[in-house]
Every structure is written in C-alpha cells, then in structure tokens.
Amino acid sequence: MLLQYTIRRLVSIIPVLLVVCVIVFLIVHLTPGNPAYLILGEDSSPEAVAQLEAQLGLDKPMAEQFVDWLKNIVTGDLGESVYSSEPVTDVIFARVGPTFSLMLTSIVLTLIIAIPTAIFVVWRRHTVLDPLFTSASLVGASIPEFWFAMLLVLGFGVAVPIFPVAGYVPISAGVGGWLHHLLLPSIILATVEVGLIARMLRDSMLESVNQDYTKTARAKGLKESTVLMKHVFSNALIPTTTVVGLTIAGLLGGTVIIETIFTIPGVGQLLIDSIHRRDYPVIQGVVLFIAVVYVLVNLLIDLLYALLDPRIRYD
Numbered sequence: 001m002l003l004q005y006t007i008r009r010l011v012s013i014i015p016v017l018l019v020v021c022v023i024v025f026l027i028v029h030l031t032p033g034n035p036a037y038l039i040l041g042e043d044s045s046p047e048a049v050a051q052l053e054a055q056l057g058l059d060k061p062m063a064e065q066f067v068d069w070l071k072n073i074v075t076g077d078l079g080e081s082v083y084s085s086e087p088v089t090d091v092i093f094a095r096v097g098p099t100f101s102l103m104l105t106s107i108v109l110t111l112i113i114a115i116p117t118a119i120f121v122v123w124r125r126h127t128v129l130d131p132l133f134t135s136a137s138l139v140g141a142s143i144p145e146f147w148f149a150m151l152l153v154l155g156f157g158v159a160v161p162i163f164p165v166a167g168y169v170p171i172s173a174g175v176g177g178w179l180h181h182l183l184l185p186s187i188i189l190a191t192v193e194v195g196l197i198a199r200m201l202r203d204s205m206l207e208s209v210n211q212d213y214t215k216t217a218r219a220k221g222l223k224e225s226t227v228l229m230k231h232v233f234s235n236a237l238i239p240t241t242t243v244v245g246l247t248i249a250g251l252l253g254g255t256v257i258i259e260t261i262f263t264i265p266g267v268g269q270l271l272i273d274s275i276h277r278r279d280y281p282v283i284q285g286v287v288l289f290i291a292v293v294y295v296l297v298n299l300l301i302d303l304l305y306a307l308l309d310p311r312i313r314y315d
Helices: 002-029 035-040 046-056 062-074 088-123 129-142 145-159 175-208 212-219 224-261 267-277 280-308 310-314
Strands: none
Touching: 002 062, 002 280, 035 046, 088 129, 088 175, 088 224, 088 267, 088 280, 129 175, 145 175, 145 224, 175 224, 212 224, 224 267, 224 280, 267 280
8 A cells, every 4th residue: 555655646746847848948948148148258259159159058048948958868878067067967967966965964963852852842842931931933034044054163163173174075085074074064053943943843732642541651650751752752753754854855945055155066166157157057957856755755755655654554
C-alpha cells in the first residue's frame, strides 16, 4: 500500500513540475530588454547580437523556445553558460556541495536546539518559562537574517575573531575546518527556524498533554517525563514534520543571502553571480533547480507522513 501511495505522489508532482517550468521560463524570458543586448552590451554589433540570439535560441517564437527547453530538461540538458561555456548542469552541481552542507548543518543545529527546548517548556508549562519561551520564539522568528548575519560577523568575526567570516572548506579537507567555516552561517539560518519549529512542537504537545490517553497513562503510574516522551511527543511529531519539511525547503532561499554575505561558493552565490553577469541559462537552471528541490522535499515529507501515520496511505 505504501508503494501505491508513493507512485500516486510521484505522478501528482508531474503537473507541479510542469507549472514550475512554465513560471521559470516566463520569469526569465519576460524580463524587459533583449537578453542578447543585456549580455553583450548596448554597443554590440547587430551581427554579434544575432549570433548570440541564435546560440540561445532567442530567434525562435517563445512557444517553440519553451518546447525545446522542456525537451532538453527531460534529457538533463539545461544549455551552456554564456559566461564560461560550461554545461549549466555541471556549473550547478559544482556548487551543490557547499549549499547542501550549509543546509545540513543548519537543520541539525535547529533540531538539536528546538526539540529539547520545546519538550522542556511543555514539562514546565505552568511556570514563567512558558511565556518567556513564547516571546523569545516570536523575536527569533522575526529577526531579519541579513541584519543578524552582519551583527554576528561584527561580533564573532571582527571584534572577537573566533569564526572565519568568508570562504568555505570542503569536508574532504577535514571535518574540523568544514564545521568551523559553516558554524556561524548555520547559527544565523537556524535562529529563525528554531523559533518556528520549537513553537509548533510546543503547541502540538500542549494539545495532546491533556487528552484521555495521556490521563490514562498517568493513572497507570507513569512518570510525567515518560508520558511526555512516549505519548505526547510521538503524537506531536506529525504536524511538526510539516514545519520541518518547509524549513528544509525554505533554507534554500535563505542560503542565497547567507552565501552572499559569507562568500560561500554555493548555489545561492551562483544565482547572484549569474544575475550580475546576465548569464540567463544559468539563472534559469538555478531557479529551476531550487524549485525542483523544494517540490521533492515536500514529496519526502508526504512519504514520511505515511510512515508516521499509516492511515494517510489510504486517503
């Protein structure tokens, strides 16, 4: 039954990906101005412009351009970078490592802080800790990432130079250096997400804490900590999983800002560089890549839902 559910979900994302392709194509191609002139400059000769238009397929009708691009996507061909003449897929995948490393460290740091915090707050729910937590989570979720990044860079990169404020070290060069370069940007990305996930988990646990099954567990003589972990926490996982999934997908957007500030050579930095260079094939490919990752993460969350609650498979 889980296999059938998985197949249904895979089929259902096909129209979503098609809509994503249409939106990405229109965003790039409906930008004011001739892309060939924007790339080569206004003083370029008509011959050079015509040659670049033919290279990019811009001399064809828009509908034909879209169909050709869609066919190429199916075969994994996103075209060539105007800036480096490399295949766009190679350019993107060369930057995936730093971005996914930043996302991984951020989400791990988020969960390490958010889950124990939410459980502890629920355990001490009748104390002043609960309203303090609510206020702190709202503040954390409201902090602008770019402002917080500059604050931490000035504090821990300049005033007290504990962490590097630029660059990236691959994990192959050593786990220590890899973590050292990623910790500060990961803290920035995690700050907002900790508040959201911890608040969601706390609210979900509070909904379950006085249900009949928890009262029965207490009546059997179970400790409050056992009731919270075995009965309340497990039931609160399903709604929290949705927020975690959205957080993971949303981190891709956050990395664009953070990678730019810390000059991390990831997909986000590639997008900004490509916009400055007016490298339209790469811009198109990166935006499509981010959208596809977002859709696939949501698919994985749906499948995880089905594992956590088998009743969902039959819906």
